[in-house]
Amino acid sequence: MRDHVCVVGAGPVGVVAAIACAQMGMQVVLFEAEASIDHSPRAATTHPSTLELLAELGLFEEFCSLGLVARHFQFRDGTTKTLVAEFDHEVLRGETPYPFVVQTEQHKLSELGLRRLAGMRNVQVRLGASVTGISQDADGVRVTTKGMAGVEQCLFDYVIGCDGGRSTVRRCLQVEFEGYTWPERFLVLTTLFDFGQALGCCTRTYISDPEEWTNLFKVTGDDLKGRWRAVFPAREAESDDEAFSEAAVRRRLTRLFEGHPMELVVHRNIYRVHQRVAISFRKGRVFLAGDAAHVNNPVGGLGLNCGIHDAMELAETLHLVISGQAKEELLDRYERRRRPLNIEYVQQQTVANKKRLEERDPKVRQANFDQLRRAAADPVLHKQFLMRTSLIESARKARKIT
Numbered sequence: 001m002r003d004h005v006c007v008v009g010a011g012p013v014g015v016v017a018a019i020a021c022a023q024m025g026m027q028v029v030l031f032e033a034e035a036s037i038d039h040s041p042r043a044a045t046t047h048p049s050t051l052e053l054l055a056e057l058g059l060f061e062e063f064c065s066l067g068l069v070a071r072h073f074q075f076r077d078g079t080t081k082t083l084v085a086e087f088d089h090e091v092l093r094g095e096t097p098y099p100f101v102v103q104t105e106q107h108k109l110s111e112l113g114l115r116r117l118a119g120m121r122n123v124q125v126r127l128g129a130s131v132t133g134i135s136q137d138a139d140g141v142r143v144t145t146k147g148m149a150g151v152e153q154c155l156f157d158y159v160i161g162c163d164g165g166r167s168t169v170r171r172c173l174q175v176e177f178e179g180y181t182w183p184e185r186f187l188v189l190t191t192l193f194d195f196g197q198a199l200g201c202c203t204r205t206y207i208s209d210p211e212e213w214t215n216l217f218k219v220t221g222d223d224l225k226g227r228w229r230a231v232f233p234a235r236e237a238e239s240d241d242e243a244f245s246e247a248a249v250r251r252r253l254t255r256l257f258e259g260h261p262m263e264l265v266v267h268r269n270i271y272r273v274h275q276r277v278a279i280s281f282r283k284g285r286v287f288l289a290g291d292a293a294h295v296n297n298p299v300g301g302l303g304l305n306c307g308i309h310d311a312m313e314l315a316e317t318l319h320l321v322i323s324g325q326a327k328e329e330l331l332d333r334y335e336r337r338r339r340p341l342n343i344e345y346v347q348q349q350t351v352a353n354k355k356r357l358e359e360r361d362p363k364v365r366q367a368n369f370d371q372l373r374r375a376a377a378d379p380v381l382h383k384q385f386l387m388r389t390s391l392i393e394s395a396r397k398a399r400k401i402t
């Protein structure tokens with residue numbers, strides 16, 4: 001007997017896809033190229049609409065216990081060091097049982113997901129097994145893997161490629177990854193310094209500055225003691241060594257707070273950032289989800305959230321088809337629901353978020369600030385703003401697409 005579904009990649013999207021498929025009764029094999037989960041600092045903000053999905057899977061309580069509940073977020077003006085506007089998720093009460101975001105590092109979701117999968121009898125997790133090839137016909141998908149046991153081939157009904165931005169699955173399908181790469185990379189500095197106390201800012205704070213913007217947020221760390229991550233644009237010509245140098249790190253952190261002690265810096269990382277969407281999310285029996293299907297800049301914390309929405313939508317669709325409740329044509333709905341909404345809600349919003357932070361024209365900056373202040377002050381606009389940023393609006397819109 002062959003397994004129903006192969007999930008490629010044990011990032012957060014892959015583990016959620018595997019758990020959702022397994023809970024619906026499918027036989028699942030999950031392949032992960034690495035022997036363990038990567039801990040580099042990436043996604044941390046999980047929005048209300050995604051918390052609802054984690055709750056459906058029974059993951060919410062544990063996920064929440066590993067992070068911080070953050071009700072508010074702020075926009076600040078870096079040039080005057082003043083607050084521009086503060087938003088409060090509490091206005092979403094009634095729309096969602098979770099009127100807040102949870103700041104939990106993404107590796108914790110992958111690891112907690114792997115622990116859950118280990119206890120499920122219809123799941124096989126294969127760490128250290130890299131998918132190298134995929135071929136399909138009307139009867140199934142043949143997946144080639146390379147790992148400790150050498151080269152192997154297995155046959156599946158369906159494959160979900162959750163293997164990240166450089167997806168091998170996407171390459172095997174020869175699906176174009178349309179879009180562009182930003183010229184500047186993003187630098188992430190992690191520090192034990194308490195910016196919340198020093199600046200009076202929220203656990204999630206966006207600082208607009210024409211010279212150099214910052215996205216500042218708090219996570220718990222593996223020791224649950226708390227630490228702050230500050231994300232900055234690196235200069236276009238700045239090398240890794242320059243960006244990581246003592247002088248550059250000091251310059252950036254002391255611009256945020258004059259007395260920042262250098263010995264509290266615990267991690268430095270730098271990323272290339274893209275805005276890209278696969279021109280197709282499905283080819284035959286093979287699907288793309290998460291970063292394999294779309295990537296975006298992290299301002300607003302939307303990429304992973306959208307990937308988890310993909311995983312849940314796809315698991316439900318596959319279940320309906322595999323269990324005979326729907327015809328195979330339904331499989332096309334996955335792309336109809338997920339691709340346009342990624343462009344409308346995630347690509348457009350993250351590009352606008354980045355532009356707002358880096359804006360140089362004083363008049364446009366002022367207009368941006370006025371708009372944020374108006375939205376924060378008016379209860380109707382405040383709620384509208386958060387319905388969009390929390391992806392509740394896009395999740396509801398998706399359900400209406402037939």
Ligand SMILES: Cc1cc2nc3c(=O)[nH]c(=O)nc-3n(C[C@H](O)[C@H](O)[C@H](O)COP(=O)(O)OP(=O)(O)OC[C@H]3O[C@@H](n4cnc5c(N)ncnc54)[C@H](O)[C@@H]3O)c2cc1C
Pocket residue numbers: 008009010011012013014031032033034038041042043044045046106129130131132162163164165167168169186188231271289290291292298300301302303304305306307
């Ligand atoms: C600085 C930064 C901050 C961010 N902040 C946020 C945020 O706050 N909120 C948010 O929603 N998003 C955020 N993002 C985006 C988020 O990190 C990604 O959207 C997320 O990692 C996507 O998860 P994924 O599971 O699709 O892919 P990944 O996390 O990239 O996981 C892919 C997995 O597939 C494995 N793999 C790769 N190739 C193969 C293969 N051939 N065979 C088997 N396994 C393979 C990899 O080893 C990896 O484990 C941020 C990104 C960055 C860079």
